[in-house]
Amino acid sequence: xxxxxxxxxxxxxxxxxxxxxxxFGKRLxxxxxxxxxxxxxxxxxxxxxxxxxxxxxxxxxPDWLPGIPFSLHLDNLSGVMxxxxxxxxxxxxxxxxxxxxxDPGYSRFFSYFNLFIAAMLVLILGDSLPVVFIGWEGVGLAxxxxxxxxxxxxxxVDSARKAFIVNRIGDLGFLLAMGLLWSMFGTLSISELVxxxxxxxxxxTTLTLAGFFLLVGAMGKSAxxxxxxxxxxxxxxxxxxxxxIHAATMVTAGVYLLVRHAFMxxxxxxxxxxxxxxxxxxxxxxxxxxxxxxxxxxxxxxTTLSQLGFMFVAVGVGxxxxxxxxxxxxxxxxxxxxxTSGSVIHALGGEQDVRKMGGMRKYLPATHLHGLIAxxxxxxxxxxxxxxxxxxxxxxxxxxGPWLWxxxxxxxxxxxxxxxxxxxxxxxxxxxxxxxxxxxxxVMLWPNHILMVGAxxxxxxxxxxxxxxxxxxxxxxxxxxxxxxxxxxxxFTEWVLILTSAxxxxxxxxxxxxxxxxxxxxxxxxxxxxxxxxxYVDALYNALLVNPAKGLAELLFGGDKGILAGFAxxxxxxxxxxxxxxxxxxxxxxxxxxxxxxxxxxxxxxGVLR
Amino acid sequence: MIWLVASALLxxxxxxxxxxxxxxxxxxxxxxxxxxxxxLSLVSFSKLTGSLEAQVVVLFIIAIxxxxxxVGLGLIVAIFRRRETTGVDELRQLRG
Amino acid sequence: xxxxxWEVLALLVLVGTGLAVVRLQNAVHAAxxxxxxxxxxxxxxxxxxxxxxxxxxxxxxxxxxxVLFLFVIMLLSAANANVGQDLLPRLPWVAAxxxxxxxxxxxxxxxxFQPPANAPALGGGLPQALGPLxxxxxxxxxxxxxxxxxxxxxxxxxxxxxxxxxxxxxxxHPAHPRQDQKPSPSTGQQKDERAVVKP
Numbered sequence: 001x002x003x004x005x006x007x008x009x010x011x012x013x014x015x016x017x018x019x020x021x022x023x024f025g026k027r028l029x030x031x032x033x034x035x036x037x038x039x040x041x042x043x044x045x046x047x048x049x050x051x052x053x054x055x056x057x058x059x060x061x062p063d064w065l066p067g068i069p070f071s072l073h074l075d076n077l078s079g080v081m082x083x084x085x086x087x088x089x090x091x092x093x094x095x096x097x098x099x100x101x102x103d104p105g106y107s108r109f110f111s112y113f114n115l116f117i118a119a120m121l122v123l124i125l126g127d128s129l130p131v132v133f134i135g136w137e138g139v140g141l142a143x144x145x146x147x148x149x150x151x152x153x154x155x156x157v158d159s160a161r162k163a164f165i166v167n168r169i170g171d172l173g174f175l176l177a178m179g180l181l182w183s184m185f186g187t188l189s190i191s192e193l194v195x196x197x198x199x200x201x202x203x204x205t206t207l208t209l210a211g212f213f214l215l216v217g218a219m220g221k222s223a224x225x226x227x228x229x230x231x232x233x234x235x236x237x238x239x240x241x242x243x244x245i246h247a248a249t250m251v252t253a254g255v256y257l258l259v260r261h262a263f264m265x266x267x268x269x270x271x272x273x274x275x276x277x278x279x280x281x282x283x284x285x286x287x288x289x290x291x292x293x294x295x296x297x298x299x300x301x302x303t304t305l306s307q308l309g310f311m312f313v314a315v316g317v318g319x320x321x322x323x324x325x326x327x328x329x330x331x332x333x334x335x336x337x338x339x340t341s342g343s344v345i346h347a348l349g350g351e352q353d354v355r356k357m358g359g360m361r362k363y364l365p366a367t368h369l370h371g372l373i374a375x376x377x378x379x380x381x382x383x384x385x386x387x388x389x390x391x392x393x394x395x396x397x398x399x400x401g402p403w404l405w406x407x408x409x410x411x412x413x414x415x416x417x418x419x420x421x422x423x424x425x426x427x428x429x430x431x432x433x434x435x436x437x438x439x440x441x442x443v444m445l446w447p448n449h450i451l452m453v454g455a456x457x458x459x460x461x462x463x464x465x466x467x468x469x470x471x472x473x474x475x476x477x478x479x480x481x482x483x484x485x486x487x488x489x490x491x492f493t494e495w496v497l498i499l500t501s502a503x504x505x506x507x508x509x510x511x512x513x514x515x516x517x518x519x520x521x522x523x524x525x526x527x528x529x530x531x532x533x534x535x536y537v538d539a540l541y542n543a544l545l546v547n548p549a550k551g552l553a554e555l556l557f558g559g560d561k562g563i564l565a566g567f568a569x570x571x572x573x574x575x576x577x578x579x580x581x582x583x584x585x586x587x588x589x590x591x592x593x594x595x596x597x598x599x600x601x602x603x604x605x606x607g608v609l610r
Numbered sequence: 611m612i613w614l615v616a617s618a619l620l621x622x623x624x625x626x627x628x629x630x631x632x633x634x635x636x637x638x639x640x641x642x643x644x645x646x647x648x649x650l651s652l653v654s655f656s657k658l659t660g661s662l663e664a665q666v667v668v669l670f671i672i673a674i675x676x677x678x679x680x681v682g683l684g685l686i687v688a689i690f691r692r693r694e695t696t697g698v699d700e701l702r703q704l705r706g
Numbered sequence: 707x708x709x710x711x712w713e714v715l716a717l718l719v720l721v722g723t724g725l726a727v728v729r730l731q732n733a734v735h736a737a738x739x740x741x742x743x744x745x746x747x748x749x750x751x752x753x754x755x756x757x758x759x760x761x762x763x764x765x766x767x768x769x770x771x772x773v774l775f776l777f778v779i780m781l782l783s784a785a786n787a788n789v790g791q792d793l794l795p796r797l798p799w800v801a802a803x804x805x806x807x808x809x810x811x812x813x814x815x816x817x818x819f820q821p822p823a824n825a826p827a828l829g830g831g832l833p834q835a836l837g838p839l840x841x842x843x844x845x846x847x848x849x850x851x852x853x854x855x856x857x858x859x860x861x862x863x864x865x866x867x868x869x870x871x872x873x874x875x876x877x878x879h880p881a882h883p884r885q886d887q888k889p890s891p892s893t894g895q896q897k898d899e900r901a902v903v904k905p
Contacts, residue, residue, distance in 0.1 A: 587702030588793045589637075590629055594800055597625050601807045608815040612709050613750060614819065616717050618812035620724050620743075622805040627728025629801035633789055635779055636733055639740055642771065643727055649763075650747055651816070657754040660825030665756050666839050666846055672759075672766050673853045677860035679771050683778045684864035690782050691868075697790025 007059040007072050010047050010082070011121045013040045017114035025107025034097035037110035041093050041117050045086035052079040058127070065130065068188055073127035077480035080324055080473075081124045081256055084331045085249045089117050091447035092248070095339050096240035098444035099346055109149060109238065116142035120249055124256065129178050129188040132257070136174060136221065139250045140167050146241040147234050159233040166230040170220015170254075177213035180206060194263050194482070211264045211271045214257065215278075222254030222308050225281040229538055231305055232289075235297040239342030242297055247304045247338050248331040255311040255323050259481060262320045266484045272316045276400070279312025280407060285535070287414035291421060292531020296341045296354050299422050303378065304334055306415060310393055313408060318484055319396035321477035325462045326393060328473075329385035332454035333377035337422070339448055340371040344426055346444070347437040354422075359431035364439050368427050370448045375423040377455040379416035380505040387505065388459035390415075394501050395464065395489060405497070409504060416508035424516040466494045613654040620647035633696045634686045638679075645675055719746050733785045737776050744768040756831035 017040040025033050051057045057074045064070035074082065093113060100109050119138025126132035140163075148160030182188055184206055185196040197207070218224070223231035234246045245251070258265065258275070265271055286305030293299045307330050314323035345352055347364055361368040377386040390412055398405035431437070439445075461472040465488060478484075489497070520528070533539070624647060627640030649668045656664035690696055723746065726739035744767045751760035779785055829835040840846050866873050 586793070589698045589701065590632075590794055590797055593629055594794075594797060594804065597629060597801075597804045597808065600625075601804060601811055604808075604815065605811045608811060608818065611817070611819075611821075612713055612717060613754065614816035615813055616720050616750075618809055618816055619721055621812060622809035623721070623724040623728055625808055626801050626805035629804065630728065630798045631787065632792060633733070633784060633787055635775065635782075635784055636736060636787055639733075639736055639775060640728055642767075642775075643724060643740065643743065646744065646747060646767065649759075650750065653751055653754050653756045653759060655819075656756060656828065656831075658819070658821035658825060660822070660828060662828060662831070662835055662839055665759050665828075665831055666836060668756070668759050669762060669836070669840070670846075670849065670853055672762055673857065676766055676771060677853075677857050679774055680860045680864040681867070683774060684867035687778065687782065688867045688870075690784075695790055696782060696784045699793040700790050702793075 014114040014117040021111035033107040038093035048082040071127040072125040075480040092244040095447040147237040156236040159236040163230040173213040173216025180210040218254030243338035247334040252327045276316030279309045283309025283411040290418040292528040317400040322392040326389040329389040336451040337374040343367045343440045354425040356433035358429040361427040363437035375419045379419035382502045385459035413508045417512045420512035617651035755828040
């Protein structure tokens with residue numbers, strides 16, 4: 001662990017890109033702006049990699065705020081996140097060079113994109129919570145800017161606002177948690193909080209409350225039930241944004257935050273139970289909604305929701321390293337899935353409705369391969385990345401309780417189904433549209449190739465202990481998260497679980513492959529109609545929260561109007577009084593003089609007779 | 611003491627004139643009468659209290675009255691040039 | 707101070723000329739009545755040991771001010787007191803009541819005045835007595851200077867009030883003619899004169 005100024009440099013590189021592109025982006029021209037942004041992110045990646053291999057780093061600016069240093073901390077946990085954000089981020093940047101080709105806001109896009117990377121790095125590397133919060137808000141801002149990137153259309157702007165406002169609820173939770181922790185421990189540095197929490201001597205209930213507020217923050221950022229409504233609408237942004245921010249990195253920030261605070265959570269059965277419940281609900285909600293969508297990006301967005309639910313369950317059952325492991329694998333296969341979707345959209349000239357796709361495997365062979373791998377990884381086919389991380393979650397769930405394992409198995413069946421549905425609708429059958437599909441340029445294919453390799457291979461660094469007794473990622477991460485000893489499952493049980501989940505995934509994928517090629521039965525049509533609307537959660541929120549709030553606002557506005565009318569009435573009254581007095585101003589000089597004499601008589605009289 | 615009463619009477623008569631006269635010049639004349647009444651009362655007080663200061667003030671009153679008449683009559687002439695009248699009831703620009 | 711024949715006579719003349727000032731319908735007559743009034747007041751001043759003030763009263767008030775009035779009355783042919791409309795026809799009654807009330811209040815006030823028993827002599831109110839007061843920097847000197855300046859300003863003001871156009875034309879620079887100034891024959895003429903003078 002070394003003190004080095006190279007650590008803030010990691011953040012400064014993309015920030016520099018943001019400034020340069022924001023100021024001179026137009027002059028740089030089309031491919032140059034994109035390449036500059038990409039290379040700066042690559043620079044961050046390499047720098048981070050070097051520092052991580054040297055065993056981490058820290059850097060602090062003492063007394064940034066009174067009593068709060070601006071401290072950054074690169075340990076194994078933030079290192080893994082750093083690799084994901086800059087690595088996958090770099091690939092998506094490169095891909096976006098092709099995807100955003102010809103857009104009038106080309107350089108603006110990359111400027112925002114670099115801003116996002118910088119903010120995300122602040123979030124990840126921040127050691128004291130206010131620093132994390134800066135990043136937290138920064139990614140929210142970047143997300144807002146990028147969702148509303150095509151701001152000429154009303155719906156994009158509304159979606160951006162919705163994302164921002166819903167996130168605000170989570171941010172409130174984060175702020176409250178910070179306040180509570182400050183009042184309890186007098187420090188907001190995570191590394192110091194770890195020691196203070198271990199030292200004891202505080203109210204456990206208050207700590208639970210602080211943890212709960214943190215959870216609220218994480219729920220907002222990671223789009224968990226009941227704050228999940230913004231994520232599907234966030235697909236209004238360009239596809240690279242969806243891939244980078246709303247699938248691979250930003251939405252996992254909530255999970256990362258919870259894992260960072262594992263020392264507060266792992267002893268707290270209630271809080272952990274709540275996290276499990278929320279994760280479970282989100283996993284099912286996302287999966288079920290995904291099965292009813294027609295917009296290709298919304299399908300993938302809801303699958304993201306479901307996968308985030310998986311991560312929350314992992315955090316809830318105490319499998320913190322697994323949650324991070326799933327973030328990593330998910331980042332690869334979900335980014336791949338999104339970018340495959342983006343390539344298809346690109347090939348079809350902006351068409352997003354899967355009903356007008358189909359048969360793409362003939363037209364886009366390379367993209368078809370990417371989609372196939374993404375589907376298998378996401379559906380949990382042995383031995384792709386998604387399978388291993390999901391299997392680890394299932395194993396920990398079994399330790400938590402066999403019922404949870406069963407429910408999670410069900411959720412992973414749904415995951416297999418929605419993955420294969422997406423694949424079938426896009427790549428199989430006959431082409432149902434009118435465009436002439438064309439394969440993407442190399443600058444969009446190569447990032448996908450690399451991501452595809454990742455989606456296949458990255459799972460092998462976290463094999464279950466029955467196969468690889470010392471896998472790579474578990475000890476690597478637990479060094480940073482902390483050791484939370486647990487009973488390992490017996491070898492036999494573990495094998496049974498692995499085989500069960502593998503077989504179930506294969507069966508579900510096969511069944512889904514057949515099922516979604518048929519004509520849909522009536523019950524599925526009904527289900528689909530409900531799922532398309534997200535099971536009416538938006539309508540419910542409108543009825544329960546938004547409209548009453550609007551009503552209240554209008555009521556208050558009415559009250560304001562009344563007050564204003566009252567003031568206007570007062571003004572009119574005074575005006576009337578004034579015009580009454582103005583009638584005294586006859587303009588006749590002698591009239592005034594009469595008043596003068598009268599007053600003189602009265603005043604002198606009062607003076608003498610007093 | 612009788613001159614104090616005389617000054618009071620003159621002042622009241624002047625006030626009456628200022629109210630009843632309808633041309634600016636005569637109104638002004640009445641005001642001069644009031645001013646003179648005030649000066650008379652000052653001189654009476656000077657005699658009664660044995661102080662010369664009041665007489666000095668009367669000198670100032672006369673001097674300022676001269677200035678006032680110069681400006682006032684100038685105004686009257688200026689107004690007359692514009693309106694061809696000295697009637698104060700014709701001037702009602704100040705009506706609210 | 708006793709009230710003798712002359713006092714009563716002077717009082718009656720004062721009131722009578724005062725009423726004449728406010729009631730006579732010919733402005734010239736009213737102004738002449740005012741002169742008479744002022745002359746009587748001057749006599750009263752002499753009786754009240756204010757001789758210098760009495761002289762000033764005659765010279766400035768009766769001699770200069772009222773003559774100025776007469777001059778303006780004749781200049782404007784404004785001798786008739788009944789001109790123009792009467793906006794407030796009932797005002798004379800109110801004025802009479804007000805004047806009576808004022809007189810009552812003021813007389814009541816002055817009769818309650820208690821003069822000191824032994825008032826010092828005034829020295830006849832001669833300039834020898836007033837001069838040291840007027841020219842004493844600790845008493846009235848600065849007031850005297852200010853009043854002198856005031857008289858100067860008032861004189862200039864009277865001229866400006868009566869002939870504003872001519873003043874403006876005379877003071878404006880030919881290279882920077884005023885924006886608000888209307889081109890009038892007189893200014894044009896003046897400019898021509900300057901143009902002639904210049905070479």
